[in-house]
Amino acid sequence: MGVVSPLGNNVQTFWNNLINGKSGISSIDTFDVTDHKAKIAGIIRDFDAEKILGKSEARRLDRFSQFALAAAEEAWEDAKLDLNNIDAERLGVYVGSGIGGIETLIENIDTLRQKGPRRVSPTLVPAMISNAAAAQISIKWNAMGPSMSPVSACAIGNTAIGEAFRLIRSGEADVVxxxxxxxxxxxxxxxxFGNATALSQRNNDPEKASRPFDQARDGFVMSEGAGILILESLTHALRRKAKIYSEVIGYGASSDAHHIVATHPEGKGAFNAMRSAIRNANISPDEVNVISAHATSTKVGDISETKAMKQLFGEKAYQIPVTANKSMLGHMLGAAGGVEAIALAMSLKxxxxxxxxxxxNPDPSCDLDYVPTVARQMNMKTGLSNSFGFGGHxxxxxxxxxxxxxxxSNKVKL
Known part of the structure; x- marks a missing residue:
């Protein structure tokens, strides 16, 4: 597993800060926010792309691809895989981004307006397209198997993991x-996002701004980073005596079919996705020991997800611990699902x-056990992770x- 996050640029640092309840949110100092409504974010610090990737490669890549390659490198080293002992045609890449290389796009629009078309970079398109990160990983590791860059907004991480799980289980790949x-x-x-009133404006207290399920929440905090996992068939993993963090046993997806940005107020789509994942895993709802909530710290979203959990688990919902990583990480958009799956795997381990x-001060409509303030030790066997995105994904x-x-044969390890 590999992570680039506001809580650390490797899995161990990220995990230590997460369980210690540290916030990765700070004031934005990378551009002028004087006239912005929201002036805070989860910014990646101490990330030296040139040191990690080399000067020439770093310069031709957008920041989102830099993050992906750095996280993929950590995951690869962690997995201790050897390219000489892998069938390249059965090595896949399912890595997505919600927005892609917007920084590169903006820079080149400014160049076009200020200096004219001849000064626009010829590498603009390959740097900004949202599948660039998946492509760069494929090229670096000679991954000639299926490659896909899912675009399901903030559900991307889980979509990628779930579809990779399906790919391996179908027998079409060994490692993804x-x-x-x-x-x-x-x-x-x-x-x-600020003008859409989607972001928290708790600018004077950044570390307190992301507060899922709290009555005083006022929107999400934008964040950045990458979370990359290496999934592998269990037979392939056991054959090489790999270190196994956990098994992917179920995946479910759905659409709200409701609104382009607003979640379904009753959590209908969330309920359907969770129910499908449980059915796909061939377990009962009673077997779920912990839930990693999507929980962005928005008024409607946190309530609708709570409703969905209550509908699915009934009275048992009050007995299942629910954790909201975005309270510390902020909302990493397309990176959120991958990073939160890594956190869940570490929790189980x-x-x-x-x-x-x-x-x-919990919202009266959000009355489940959200593991407030302090980490909790608990022996767990099975965990569920939610990711939802604009468009109702x-x-x-x-x-x-x-x-x-x-x-x-239906098991996949990571």
Whole structure:
């Protein structure tokens, strides 16, 4: 697994900060925010693209592709895979981005207006297209198997993991890079989201701004980064005695079919995605021990997700711990699902549930166990992770703690 995040640019640092309830949100200092409504974000710090990728490669890549390659590199080293012992035609890449290379696009629009068309970069298009990250990973690791860049807005990470899971289970691949990446903290993006009143304006207290399920929440906090996992068939993993974090055992997807930006108020699509994932995993709702909520800290979204969990789990919903990583990370958009799946895999492995920080006065409509303020130790076997996106896209994945047992053909490890 590999991470680039506001809480650290490797899995261990990220995980340590997450379980210690540290916020990665800070004031924006990368451009002038004087006239912006929202002036805070989850910015990646201490990321030296040239040191990681080399000067020439870093310069021709947009920031979102830089993040993806860095996270993929960590995942590859963590997996201890050897290209000499892999069938390149069965090595796939399912990595997406919600917005793609918007920073590169904006820079070249400015160049066009100020200096004319002859000064626009010839590498603009290959740098900005949203499949660039997946393509760059494929090229670097000679991954000649299926490659896809899903665009399901903020559900991308889970969509990528779920579709990669299906690909491996169908027998069409042995190993797949899966996840999402995003680098959209720009003047333009912040202005648009801010004018849509979607962002928190708690500018004087950045670390307290993202507060899922809290009565005083006032919108999400934009963030950036990447979360890449390497999925592998269980037989392939066991054959090479790989380290296994957990198993992907279920995936469900749905559409709200309701509104381009607003979630279904009753959580209909979220319910359908979670139910499909549970059915796909061939388990009962009672077997789910922990839920990683999408929980962006918006008024309607947090309530609708809570309603969906209550509808699916009934009275058991009050007994299942629910964690909201975005309280610390902010909303990483297309990268969120991949990063949160990594957090869930670590939770199952280590027996620790990260806290939902800033939950000081719960919204009366949000009355489940959201693991407020402090991490919780708990022996868990099965976890569910939710990701929802603009356009009504919903994706849920189910991970199971790995236990050495008889090989089953429908299992996929990460």
């Amino acid at each position: 890079f899966a996840g999402g990446t995003e680098a959209a903290i720009t003047d333009l993006s912040m202005a648009s 280590e027996g620790i549930i990260p806290p939902t920080i800033n939950l000081e 919903n994706a849920a994945v189910i991970l199971k703690k790995y236990e050495d047992e008889t090989i089953c």
